[in-house]
Each structure stands twice: as structure tokens, then as C-alpha cells.
Amino acid sequence: MTKKKRGSSSVYRTGTDSVKIRLIVLTVLAALLLLTALCAKYICPYDPYEQNLLLAKQPPGPEHLLGTDRYGRDMFSRILIAGTTSIFSTLILVSITTVTGTFVGIICGWRGGFVDAFLMRISDLFLAFPSLVFALAVAGVLGGGVQNAVLALAVVSWPKFARLARGLTLTQKEAPYIMAARLSGSSTPALLLRHILPNIAGPVLVTAVLDIGTMMMELAGLSFLGLGVQPPAAEWGSMINEGRSLLQIAPWMSLAPGAAIFVTVLIFNLLGDTLRDYLDPEHKKKRGK
Amino acid sequence: MKKKFIAAVLAGAVMISGLSVSVMADKEKTFVYGTTGYSEEMGDAGLNPHDNYSGWSALRYGVGETLFKYNDNMEVEPWLATDYEFVDDTTVKITLRDGVKFSSGRTMDAQAVKECLENLVKVHDRAPSDMKIDYIDADGLTLTIYTTEPCPAIINYLGDPYGAIIDMEYGVQGEGGNANVAGTGPYIAEKVTPTQIDLVKNENYWGGDVKVDKVTVKSFSDGSALTAALQTGDIQGTYGLQYDNYALFDGNPEYTINSCATSRCFFGQFNFESEIMQDQNIRKAIEMGIDKEGFCSVIMEGRGLPAKAAFPDSFSYGNEAVETVSYDPEGAKKLLEESGWKDTDGDGYADKDGQKLTIDWLTYPTRLEQPKLAEYAQATLKEIGIDVVVNNTSDHMTYAADGNFDVYVSSTTTAPTGDPEYFFTSTVVGPKNYGKYENKEVTALTEKLHQAFEPEERAKLATELQQKILDDDGFFFVSHLNMGIVTKSNVKGMAAHPCDYYEITADLDVE
Numbered sequence: 001m002t003k004k005k006r007g008s009s010s011v012y013r014t015g016t017d018s019v020k021i022r023l024i025v026l027t028v029l030a031a032l033l034l035l036t037a038l039c040a041k042y043i044c045p046y047d048p049y050e051q052n053l054l055l056a057k058q059p060p061g062p063e064h065l066l067g068t069d070r071y072g073r074d075m076f077s078r079i080l081i082a083g084t085t086s087i088f089s090t091l092i093l094v095s096i097t098t099v100t101g102t103f104v105g106i107i108c109g110w111r112g113g114f115v116d117a118f119l120m121r122i123s124d125l126f127l128a129f130p131s132l133v134f135a136l137a138v139a140g141v142l143g144g145g146v147q148n149a150v151l152a153l154a155v156v157s158w159p160k161f162a163r164l165a166r167g168l169t170l171t172q173k174e175a176p177y178i179m180a181a182r183l184s185g186s187s188t189p190a191l192l193l194r195h196i197l198p199n200i201a202g203p204v205l206v207t208a209v210l211d212i213g214t215m216m217m218e219l220a221g222l223s224f225l226g227l228g229v230q231p232p233a234a235e236w237g238s239m240i241n242e243g244r245s246l247l248q249i250a251p252w253m254s255l256a257p258g259a260a261i262f263v264t265v266l267i268f269n270l271l272g273d274t275l276r277d278y279l280d281p282e283h284k285k286k287r288g289k
Numbered sequence: 290m291k292k293k294f295i296a297a298v299l300a301g302a303v304m305i306s307g308l309s310v311s312v313m314a315d316k317e318k319t320f321v322y323g324t325t326g327y328s329e330e331m332g333d334a335g336l337n338p339h340d341n342y343s344g345w346s347a348l349r350y351g352v353g354e355t356l357f358k359y360n361d362n363m364e365v366e367p368w369l370a371t372d373y374e375f376v377d378d379t380t381v382k383i384t385l386r387d388g389v390k391f392s393s394g395r396t397m398d399a400q401a402v403k404e405c406l407e408n409l410v411k412v413h414d415r416a417p418s419d420m421k422i423d424y425i426d427a428d429g430l431t432l433t434i435y436t437t438e439p440c441p442a443i444i445n446y447l448g449d450p451y452g453a454i455i456d457m458e459y460g461v462q463g464e465g466g467n468a469n470v471a472g473t474g475p476y477i478a479e480k481v482t483p484t485q486i487d488l489v490k491n492e493n494y495w496g497g498d499v500k501v502d503k504v505t506v507k508s509f510s511d512g513s514a515l516t517a518a519l520q521t522g523d524i525q526g527t528y529g530l531q532y533d534n535y536a537l538f539d540g541n542p543e544y545t546i547n548s549c550a551t552s553r554c555f556f557g558q559f560n561f562e563s564e565i566m567q568d569q570n571i572r573k574a575i576e577m578g579i580d581k582e583g584f585c586s587v588i589m590e591g592r593g594l595p596a597k598a599a600f601p602d603s604f605s606y607g608n609e610a611v612e613t614v615s616y617d618p619e620g621a622k623k624l625l626e627e628s629g630w631k632d633t634d635g636d637g638y639a640d641k642d643g644q645k646l647t648i649d650w651l652t653y654p655t656r657l658e659q660p661k662l663a664e665y666a667q668a669t670l671k672e673i674g675i676d677v678v679v680n681n682t683s684d685h686m687t688y689a690a691d692g693n694f695d696v697y698v699s700s701t702t703t704a705p706t707g708d709p710e711y712f713f714t715s716t717v718v719g720p721k722n723y724g725k726y727e728n729k730e731v732t733a734l735t736e737k738l739h740q741a742f743e744p745e746e747r748a749k750l751a752t753e754l755q756q757k758i759l760d761d762d763g764f765f766f767v768s769h770l771n772m773g774i775v776t777k778s779n780v781k782g783m784a785a786h787p788c789d790y791y792e793i794t795a796d797l798d799v800e
Contacts, residue, residue: 051668053587
């Protein structure tokens with residue numbers, strides 16, 4: 001999804017306004033998700049951690065919208081509260097990787113020479129590992145827990161942004177406006193922050209938003225394997241795992257958190273796509289007409 | 290072009306190798322068995338009976354046999370032996386069965402058994418202290434064992450899986466989880482790994498014709514995979530299916546469920562070297578904070594019975610004979626308060642001198658219900674203000690041996706030999722006492738039990754001992770389990786046994 005060619009999205013685009021509408025709708029949906037995650041504590045109908053064995057494995061119904069798990073905990077409440085963990089840890093993760101990666105990338109692109117070569121070789125090193133496998137090893141050494149899982153994924157994910165930012169910086173570095181800024185006496189930090197950064201922010205932002213879906217899946221994957229969030233804490237990935245052994249008897253235990261991941265990842269991926277269309281220079285040109 | 294050619298050759302090779310696998314299996318009877326009971330994590334990988342619990346595997350999968358075996362009432366019966374007699378308190382004379390051969394070809398006589406038992410007490414961790422063997426005399430088919438002190442339970446111990454008789458001249462081939470041995474059983478292991486055993490029928494089995502030609506024992510660590518494998522037909526029989534999956538097979542004519550009550554028990558040890566665990570009120574509160582009834586009826590789906598002490602109701606010194614605390618969250622809270630643990634910062638957990646009441650709960654995943662017990666107890670103990678941190682790891686033995694836990698929940702068969710002594714000598718005063726529980730009276734009583742001949746006397750001592758460790762809150766017992774074997778309905782002659790260790794026998798047949 002993230003690798004879609006620029007032109008391909010034009011298939012869906014019927015006019016400039018429709019991109020704008022799509023962008024607005026998706027932003028609202030994403031905001032709604034965030035809001036739900038933020039207020040989960042206050043809106044969940046039951047205590048997500050309260051066990052009641054008398055109500056174990058109830059199918060979805062009016063009392064429990066998404067049924068209950070093997071300990072009689074309300075699935076709907078657990079999904080809501082898990083959303084807080086899943087969504088916010090993903091956002092933190094993506095922020096860390098975006099900021100670190102972009103920072104490293106700009107430095108490399110701007111300075112060149114030894115610094116560039118050194119940092120880029122390090123990033124090559126991380127790019128050479130299959131990310132989830134490396135994250136597994138890191139989480140395995142550091143032990144389980146959501147913080148370690150975020151750390152593990154951050155360690156393997158920043159080089160993507162470093163590469164991107166470096167390449168973009170190189171294209172901007174020799175641009176006439178940079179020359180002009182230099183001639184007018186701007187200091188290097190000012191040049192990087194005021195001139196380079198805003199001009200490369202678009203593609204970085206799009207990549208970051210598209211990355212939210214991937215990261216959410218990887219984080220859920222680590223939790224599914226028992227290396228992320230630890231029980232009894234709720235997290236979508238670990239909830240799918242909890243329900244796995246009862247897939248044939250109480251399928252809602254896995255399907256509900258699975259659907260939650262699906263919907264969230266879909267919204268963020270579509271948002272990323274649309275954002276890219278919106279920021280697309282070609283598209284901008286059309287808008288200008 | 291060249292590339293295409295190479296690709297074609299490779300594809301051809303793959304197809305041929307695939308075909309060659311499917312060609313075999315003509316008239317041969319084969320049986321594939323999936324179990325969660327065979328793994329390094331359980332300490333029973335490999336078939337060397339003289340190594341930890343590997344004797345269980347030798348016995349379970351029909352490779353090894355013991356001198357004496359247990360019937361369905363857990364009474365001792367002769368097996369490779371035909372008779373025994375106590376000459377005096379410290380001497381027992383055993384007559385061996387004639388015409389038994391090891392799979393190595395050697396004839397089993399008193400000399401071979403003597404070599405095997407001598408090696409057993411030399412290298413095994415539990416056997417020497419159980420049997421107190423001084424020396425052994427061998428004469429034809431008569432084996433005379435002299436013990437250093439009266440050892441009335443020696444006949445029971447000889448039926449323990451570690452007593453599986455193997456040919457020491459053939460020796461132990463391979464190490465640990467790969468160890469193979471020459472036993473006397475209906476099956477011979479061709480290949481042994483920590484995850485799989487390939488067995489072929491023993492053509493010269495003394496007990497008659499063996500019906501199935503090839504048996505494969507596969508280890509599963511994941512319950513869902515085990516269930517799925519049985520449903521797809523990849524395996525034809527299982528041991529250790531998770532209890533909440535029985536519903537998928539119950540009442541289905543394609544499958545047979547065979548289950549029986551055993552002395553296998555989920556129990557916890559408190560770590561007496563951990564500072565907070567030294568407070569008896571905390572230990573008692575933990576037991577009072579666990580809802581055993583709820584766990585057994587709902588999470589175990591009624592296939593476990595709440596336990597008060599080590600032995601189930603079927604024993605005269607079982608549950609009914611002892612008294613312990615029952616589920617009482619309010620009472621538990623009061624006990625914690627007595628010791629100064631109270632929730633003063635409103636976080637829901639009790640604290641004292643700024644320290645939160647947190648306990649490390651060590652357990653392992655292959656007994657599939659143990660992690661569920663941990664998560665369930667985590668919730669019920671939270672009610673009384675105890676924060677439970679679960680460490681659910683396959684590496685539990687390292688943690689246990691290092692004393693890296695507050696509560697260690699494992700499962701054991703408390704009376705595998707139909708006799709109460711084993712639990713006390715192995716777990717209470719023996720090498721499996723990871724919590725370092727110590728009480729001089731208990732040690733003395735265990736010694737007394739070890740030497741008592743009269744069954745009534747032994748039962749009385751077993752009751753007394755259980756009551757003592759419960760009064761000390763040294764251990765807590767959660768549930769006695771029904772062990773079940775689920776097979777395709779065309780599989781015959783396979784039944785769960787109360788001792789939990791005869792699984793694949795000469796009776797096994799696939800119709």
C-alpha cells in the first residue's frame with residue numbers, strides 16, 4: 001500500500017474537490033478514533049479488567065455488544081481500552097522514528113562526507129535486518145512490555161526516514177533559494193529549520209502517516225507473540241492471541257480485536273494515501289488552475 | 290534459457306521427492322500421536338530413564354517397562370517381575386520374568402537389572418534418596434536388593450518411570466533430549482529428538498504381538514495447533530488437549546474421549562527466601578485470595594476438582610482428611626492489614642512503608658491451564674490488594690532453581706506410585722523444593738513415613754504431613770486434574786491411566 005506509484009491514485013480521483021472531501025472525511029474519522037482512544041476510560045460500559053466467571057464466553061448480545069472472554073470480561077470495553085494502548089503507542093512510536101530519522105537524514109544530506117557515510121552505513125545495517133525479526137530479538141533481550149516493544153520497533157524503523165530525509169535534503173541543498181538564503185547570511189540551523197525542513201516535510205509526513213498502519217500491525221504482532229503488552233493489560237494483538245485457542249468455540253474473542261485493527265489501519269492508510277494525493281505537486285498544480 | 294532449464298530441473302526434483310514420500314505406507318499400520326507432555330520444558334525429553342523425568346517418556350511411549358506396574362486402582366502388580374518377597378526389613382527378593390529380551394537382543398536377567406538399577410542410583414536425582422539401595426545381588430532370575438534402612442515403599446518406587454529397565458551394555462545413545470535406550474517394551478525408538486520420537490514395533494516383544502507397525506510421537510507446545518492437527522487428521526490421538534477444546538470433540542462419533550482422575554495437581558510453592566513471602570499472613574492471604582472453585586468449574590470446564598492438599602479424594606489421606614482455608618477475600622484483606630499492608634495511596638494495591646505489595650508468579654505455558662490460572666489469580670488477588678506480576682516462561686526451571694520467584698505454580702503427579710511418600714521426598718524435603726520450605730517436624734515425619742510398613746500408619750503420617758505444610762502455608766494446592774486422551778474413534782486400546790504414564794502400549798490398534 002505504501003509503495004503505490006504516484007500516478008495510480010489518479011484512478012480514484014475524479015476532481016480536485018473530491019480529494020479535499022476525502023481528506024476531510026478521513027481526518028474526521030482519524031480524529032474520532034483518537035478521541036475514542038483518549039476517552040476510552042470514561043466511555044467503556046464495564047470495567048475492562050473485572051473478571052466474572054459466571055459470564056464467561058458469552059456470545060455478542062445486547063448486554064455485551066462484542067461478547068465476553070474466558071474470564072467473563074466485557075470484550076467491547078476491553079477493545080476500547082486496548083485502543084488507547086494500541087493507538088497511542090503506535091503514535092509515539094511513529095513520532096520517535098520520524099523525528100529521529102528526519103533529524104539524522106537532514107544532517108547527513110547537509111553535511112555529507114564522513115558523517116554522512118558513517119550514519120548511512122549504520123542505517124544500512126539496520127535496513128539489512130528484516131524488521132520484525134530484529135524487533136523480536138530486541139524485545140527478547142529486553143523482555144516483554146509495551147515500552148520495550150516500542151523501543152525495539154523504533155530501533156529498526158528510523159533508517160527509512162533517515163534515507164528519505166537525506167535524499168530530499170540533497171535535492172534541496174543546491175536549490176537557488178538556499179543559495180539566496182545563504183548569501184543573505186542565514187546560519188546553518190536556521191537554514192535547516194526554516195528552509196530545508198518545511199520543503200521536505202510533505203513526503204516525510206505522508207510516509208509517517210502511511211507508516212502508522214504498518215507500525216500498528218507490527219506492534220500488535222509483537223504483542224500477539226507475547227513480547228509486547230503483558231497480561232492482564234488489554235492490547236489488540238495480545239487479545240487476538242488470547243482468543244486464538246477458542247477460535248472455534250468463541251470466535252468473537254479474536255475477531256473483535258482483529259476487526260478493530262483492520263478498521264484503524266485502514267483509516268490511517270487511506271488518510272496517508274489521500275494526504276499524498278493532496279500534497280502531490282501535480283495535484284497542487286491542478287488546484288492552482 | 291539456462292535459468293529456465295535450472296528452474297525446470299529443480300521443480301522436477303521437488304516433485305519427485307514429494308512423490309517418494311507419498312508412495313510408502315501401503316499395508317503398514319501407523320499411528321501419529323500428538324502430545325503437550327513431551328518437551329525439554331517438562332524435563333522429560335529423551336528416553337533415558339536415569340535422567341530427570343525422561344523415564345516418563347520411556348514408559349509413556351512404550352519403549353521402557355518397569356519391574357512393577359500399577360493397575361487402575363493404583364495398586365502394585367508385577368510386570369517385568371513376577372513376584373517379590375521381603376526377607377527382612379532391609380532385604381527384598383524379586384523374581385524376574387523369564388523370556389524377556391531387550392531390543393538390543395540381550396536377555397533380561399538379574400545381572401542386567403542389577404546393572405541398570407546401579408546406574409540409576411548413581412546418576413539420578415531422586416532415585417537414591419527414594420530407594421536407599423545399599424547393594425544388589427544377582428543370581429539367574431532372582432534379584433535381591435539390600436537397603437541401607439527399612440524401605441517399605443521400594444516396590445512402589447520400582448514402578449516409578451525412572452525404574453524402567455534398560456540394557457546398560459547397549460547404554461544410552463545420545464544425550465539429553467536425543468537420548469535413546471534399549472528397553473523391553475512393545476516399541477523400539479528409531480530416532481529421538483526433543484520434539485519427536487519415531488517408534489517401530491518390537492517384533493520380539495515378550496508380551497505377544499504388537500499391532501501397530503509405526504508410531505510417531507510429536508511434541509506440541511501450542512494447544513490450538515494440537516486441536517487443529519487432530520481435526521485435520523495429521524495426528525490420530527492426543528494427550529494434553531486443552532480443556533476448553535474438549536467441547537469440539539465431545540459427542541462427535543468420529544472421536545473417542547477417554548479421561549480419568551489422576552493425582553496430577555496444580556500447586557504453588559512459596560519462596561521462603563523472598564522477604565515478603567516470609568510473612569505467613571501474606572502466604573495465607575494468597576491462598577485465601579484464589580477462587581479454586583471458579584477456576585475448576587469454568588476455566589477447567591469441570592475437568593479439574595478443587596484441591597485442598599496434595600492428594601485427591603480417591604485416597605484415604607486425600608482432600609477430605611485435611612483442613613485448609615477457603616476462598617475468602619475479606620478474610621485475606623484482614624490478614625494483610627494485620628501485617629501492616631493497607632492501601633494508603635488509593636492505587637488499589639496494598640502498601641507498607643511506601644512499598645507496593647507485588648509478588649512474582651512464576652509458571653510455564655506447556656501445561657496450558659497454568660497461565661490461565663495465573664491470569665485468573667491476578668484478578669482475584671488484585672481484589673485483596675496484591676499486585677501479581679506473571680512470569681510465564683518455558684525457562685521456568687532456571688528461574689525456580691535460582692529462587693527467582695515469590696510463587697511458583699507448577700503441576701506434578703503427587704502420587705505417581707500410588708503411595709504418598711513420593712510427594713514429600715521429592716517436593717517437600719527433596720530436590721524439587723524450590724521454595725526452600727523447611728520445618729524440622731516435617732523432615733522427621735517424612736523420615737518416619739519412609740520407614741513405616743503398615744499402610745494405615747503411612748496414611749496417617751501422610752495426613753499429618755499434609756496438615757503440617759498447610760498449617761505452615763508452605764504450599765497451596767489448586768486443582769486435581771482429569772487427564773484425557775482424545776483419539777479418532779478407529780484407534781483402540783489407548784486409555785488414560787490414573788498414574789498418568791502408560792499411554793502407548795501393546796494394546797494400541799488402529800482399525
